[in-house]
Amino acid sequence: MSLADDLARQPTAAEAEHRPRTEFDGTSGYVQTGALTEPPASHTELLRQFGYDPDEVEIVGAPRISRWQTFDERWLAAYRFRIAPRQAAASGMDELLARIDSWTAHQPTAASGPHVFNFQASDLQIAKSDNGGTEVIVEKFLESVDRAVTEHQSLAHRGIAGVHILFPGDCIEGNVSQEGRNWWRTEYAVTTQTRILRRLMLHAVEQFAPLTDQVWLSVVNGNHDEAQRFQTTNPGDGWATECAISVADALKMNPAAFGHVTVEVPHPEQGFMTVARGDTIFTIAHGHQWKGGGTAKGSHAFTWWADQSFHQQNPAGAHILAHGHYHTWAVETAKTRTRICSPTFDGGSNYYRDLTGAEAKRGGLVYLTRAGEVTAMSLV
Incomplete structure (x- = not known):
């Protein structure tokens, strides 16, 4: 060699x-x-x-x-x-229809009063694996609904005319966040995520529907709910609103039991919506439309709200800005405005905890509204 x-x-x-x-x-x-x-x-x-x-x-x-x-x-x-x-293989719509068909006609409650009872549930991020994963997320949501129903009953003496259920986005973990890099930390495919979400939405409706003669279900998409990012579609192209539409279609099959339930999502070309619930006007957004934090003059959320108002968009008439995205229960007020940020149902991010040490409370929020004022708020 x-x-x-x-x-x-x-x-x-x-x-x-x-x-x-x-x-x-x-x-x-x-x-x-x-x-x-x-x-x-x-x-x-x-x-x-x-x-x-x-x-x-x-x-x-x-x-x-x-x-x-x-x-x-x-x-x-x-x-x-x-x-x-393998989990039960019944299709999402088939199961929803079967459950809805089994409900008997709604018995009017004749409940009246000046208040609307609100249950705000954001950032479930179904299928996120951190800190117990989907099983714990679902358990916490079901527990939160039970507590919300108890709160409704305890506040009924104040006069409650309707129930408003809000899902301000990031309902599923999805597969588009961080350009898909979150996918290996996600427990289920998107089809399974949406099946779970539909069931949880319907469960919330089922629990409150017998208690009142008016139920509103309001759903917007968060950044995790987006159907895709590799090409631009529209703000309404998201899984959270699609699940809400599926629930709405199913509820129509039994109007005797659910004719008093109204489901609403934003216009397909808009990622948020401004709606009246009783005598209070809500702007419901996810919160990714603005940056976190703020200045000495207030949060960036208030700045976004002020910009919308300056340009005479519909949020100008809102009393309440309800949103999620920041995983921290927060309330910010001005004389005639209130911003309510949801906590989270997911278990938080291990990466973020390792980086900062921060962890958030889990759960939903309940509160009463009357003529734009917010009272009786608590974490459930």
């Missing part, structure tokens, strides 16, 4: 290839593919290859991917999928 050949030699590693393997204990597990030149074409076929029945087991979330280049310059990848028992 010549000196040139000897110098050209290199200590090439004998690579340990990824071997197909799987583990599953009946509750959770994983599937690890071997080295592949292309991603698996079908989750169903992949499950069958590993001996699972796709009717009993499903792949959840996005795969963890390992990529490497071989000595002959080919790129290979191995995929690790999480698996879990």
Whole structure:
């Protein structure tokens, strides 16, 4: 061997290839593919290859991917999928219709009074995996609805003419935040996220509908709810409002039970809406329309509100700006204006806690409104 050949030699590693393997204990597990030149074409076929029945087991979330280049310059990848028992396969609309059909006619309550009872629930971010994930988010929401119903009953003596349920956005985790980089920390695909959200919206309506003769369900999209970002569509192209529209369509199938329920979302070309609830006017937005924080003169939310008013847009007539996005319960007031920022239902971000130490209270807000004034507010 010549000196040139000897110098050209290199200590090439004998690579340990990824071997197909799987583990599953009946509750959770994983599937690890071997080295592949292309991603698996079908989750169903992949499950069958590993001996699972796709009717009993499903792949959840996005795969963890390992990529490497071989000595002959080919790129290979191995995929690790999480698996879990398959959840009920009924379609979202079929299930909603079945539940709605089972309700008997609404019995008028004849409740009257000067107040509207508000339940404000923002930033559920369904499928976010941090701090308990979706299971804890759903449990907290259901608990919050129960507490809100109790609060409604305890405040009924003040005179409540209607119930306003607000979802100010980021209802699901989605798959578009941070250009999709949040996807590996997301437990379920978007279709499953929206199915859960529809059920939770309907649950809230079902709990309040028998208590009053007027229910409003108000829903706007947050940045996590956006359907896509790779091309520009419109502000209404979001999953939260689509779920609300599905619930509205289903409620119409039983007008005797739910004819007193009104569902509203913004115009497709607008990301927020200004609506009257009783004698109080709300502007409902998510909050990503402005930056957090503010100046000595007030928050950036008040600045956005003031700009809308200066240009004579509809928020000029609002008494209340209800929003989410900042994951912190906050109230800011002027003489005739009140800003109400929701806390969060998700468990917070591990990244943000590690960076700042900050954590937020979980839950929804309940409060009464009358002629633009807010009273009896509490976290539930």
